[in-house]
Amino acid sequence: MRDVSKSIFYKAFDLKIRSEFKFTELIHEFESVSDVVIKEDELSREWSKLSTPNNYFYVQPNLCMFQVPEVAIFKIENGTTITVSPYKNAQEDQIRLYILGTCMGALLMQRKILPLHGSAIAIDGKAYAIVGDSGAGKSTLASAFLNRGYQLLSDDVIPVSLSNGGIPIVTPAYPQQKLWQESLTEFGMESEGLRPIIDRETKFAIPVTDQFVSEPIPLAGVVELIRNDSDEIEMSPIQNLERLHTLFTHTYRNFLISRSGLMEWHFETTANIVNKIDLYQLRRPSNRFTAHELVDVMLSKFNSKERVI
Numbered sequence: 280m281r282d283v284s285k286s287i288f289y290k291a292f293d294l295k296i297r298s299e300f301k302f303t304e305l306i307h308e309f310e311s312v313s314d315v316v317i318k319e320d321e322l323s324r325e326w327s328k329l330s331t332p333n334n335y336f337y338v339q340p341n342l343c344m345f346q347v348p349e350v351a352i353f354k355i356e357n358g359t360t361i362t363v364s365p366y367k368n369a370q371e372d373q374i375r376l377y378i379l380g381t382c383m384g385a386l387l388m389q390r391k392i393l394p395l396h397g398s399a400i401a402i403d404g405k406a407y408a409i410v411g412d413s414g415a416g417k418s419t420l421a422s423a424f425l426n427r428g429y430q431l432l433s434d435d436v437i438p439v440s441l442s443n444g445g446i447p448i449v450t451p452a453y454p455q456q457k458l459w460q461e462s463l464t465e466f467g468m469e470s471e472g473l474r475p476i477i478d479r480e481t482k483f484a485i486p487v488t489d490q491f492v493s494e495p496i497p498l499a500g501v502v503e504l505i506r507n508d509s510d511e512i513e514m515s516p517i518q519n520l521e522r523l524h525t526l527f528t529h530t531y532r533n534f535l536i537s538r539s540g541l542m543e544w545h546f547e548t549t550a551n552i553v554n555k556i557d558l559y560q561l562r563r564p565s566n567r568f569t570a571h572e573l574v575d576v577m578l579s580k581f582n583s584k585e586r587v588i
Contacts, residue, residue: 315359350369395531426571503525
């Protein structure tokens with residue numbers, strides 16, 4: 280068990296976090312108060328009582344538990360606490376990956392903050408979320424924006440909340456991207472000296488401290504990135520009820536919404552958001568590297584001042 284007296288304070292997702300686990304990804308916070316506690320404890324007995332065969336999740340309102348074989352059992356409760364019960368010989372990299380991913384996504388939902396799955400960039404003081412299925416190229420496209428001098432708010436989990444005036448706001452996560460070796464090669468970046476996300480994997484953690492937005496900014500648009508077999512790039516507006524469907528589809532771990540009793544909250548939140556932002560679908564060829572071209576297409580569309588609802 281870890282020494283509680285050696286807890287470290289961090290800031291991420293606009294939350295002050297006290298953790299018994301060390302995170303190289305996160306920004307250190309020097310205050311001794313916390314919104315969220317991340318701790319280690321024994322969860323195997325509780326998990327054996329609640330779990331069912333072939334089911335890796337147990338979810339109730341304000342409680343989410345899940346098991347990752349050979350890694351850990353995780354418990355998220357009340358939007359304030361993440362408890363981790365590591366298995367023997369579990370890799371710290373894998374534990375951190377699940378804490379900052381699935382655990383944080385569940386915790387944000389419990390706090391009534393919408394977690395979108397993708398990368399968020401800042402363009403002229405406004406946030407744009409790039410969402411899509413795994414392998415669509417979200418992080419690669421965000422990296423192409425960074426190469427043009429734009430800034431990053433989040434990579435993987437994008438926290439979106441509504442201000443008192445009903446304006447959708449994106450909160451910065453932490454200053455890191457995750458890129459595969461193929462993308463690094465296309466950008467002319469060396470992987471030497473970069474930390475693999477998990478040992479022996481060719482996906483790397485890219486620090487972006489100098490191009491990280493540290494304050495929340497308004498969400499202006501969401502772009503759904505899709506790979507297709509065509510050689511053409513096409514960016515078109517998403518309209519009508521499809522807009523709600525798009526936000527549901529790309530909510531991080533959306534299968535938790537119903538089980539957590541949050542369907543009404545999710546619908547009301549996304550209905551408020553879609554009326555205030557632009558939503559587009561961006562189709563890209565799957566047979567060649569197009570990130571730089573996609574940046575041009577997106578900037579042209581955003582600068583055209585075309586408004587679609």
